[in-house]
Amino acid sequence: MKTIQEMVELLKTHGIAKDIDFHFQITAGHYLRDNFCFEPVSMEESHKYDKLCEVSKRVFKSQTSYICLPDISLEDFAINLKNRLYDIFLNHKILVYISLHKSDDGRQLAEKLDRLIILSMILHEIGHWEDFKKCDCMLYVMMEERNKYYSPANENIRDLQKIEAFLTTEEVKIAHFAHIYHNYMEGIEKTANEYAVSTLKKIYPMISSAI
Numbered sequence: 001m002k003t004i005q006e007m008v009e010l011l012k013t014h015g016i017a018k019d020i021d022f023h024f025q026i027t028a029g030h031y032l033r034d035n036f037c038f039e040p041v042s043m044e045e046s047h048k049y050d051k052l053c054e055v056s057k058r059v060f061k062s063q064t065s066y067i068c069l070p071d072i073s074l075e076d077f078a079i080n081l082k083n084r085l086y087d088i089f090l091n092h093k094i095l096v097y098i099s100l101h102k103s104d105d106g107r108q109l110a111e112k113l114d115r116l117i118i119l120s121m122i123l124h125e126i127g128h129w130e131d132f133k134k135c136d137c138m139l140y141v142m143m144e145e146r147n148k149y150y151s152p153a154n155e156n157i158r159d160l161q162k163i164e165a166f167l168t169t170e171e172v173k174i175a176h177f178a179h180i181y182h183n184y185m186e187g188i189e190k191t192a193n194e195y196a197v198s199t200l201k202k203i204y205p206m207i208s209s210a211i
């Protein structure tokens with residue numbers, strides 16, 4: 001398994017994300033952040049939505065949700081993550097720790113860590129898709145939840161990253177963040193993280209040899 005696309009295929013063989021439309025984009029650099037996301041509507045459908053009146057918006061159901069992922073090797077993506085998207089890297093390192101620290105010995109986990117972090121990121125986006133399906137693909141509901149998430153309270157996440165500098169061993173660092181970070185994540189991000197954790201826990205025994 002060498003690419004993000006192949007990782008998605010692996011998940012599909014285990015019954016995860018089978019019905020999801022994935023768009024793989026050739027991308028690099030700072031655009032990686034924008035190209036690793038769940039999109040509740042296509043650009044075209046989004047334009048239609050914008051023109052609707054408030055009443056119609058509230059009942060509008062998306063037919064075009066998809067997950068956008070970079071068409072890149074796992075190795076290159078891991079390098080980019082550490083260099084450019086460190087907040088995301090750290091968040092998912094914590095989620096991997098929460099999911100698997102009881103199921104694997106530390107050495108094995110360390111060897112696969114980069115790949116598991118990317119897997120957790122993919123599962124997080126699938127979590128958004130699952131969440132969207134639960135609200136019947138109602139775009140208005142999703143937007144409301146998103147707005148809640150981007151509230152000033154979330155600035156705390158940036159502050160927490162600064163704490164990292166004061167921590168010493170990797171174990172203490174991760175454990176400490178695992179506790180705090182998890183409590184700070186709110187709304188749709190918390191739900192997607194919870195999906196990533198529970199799914200990673202469940203599927204890891206089945207896919208560990210392929211990771």
Ligand SMILES: [Zn+2]
Nearest residue numbers: 124128189192
């Ligand atoms: Zn998210």
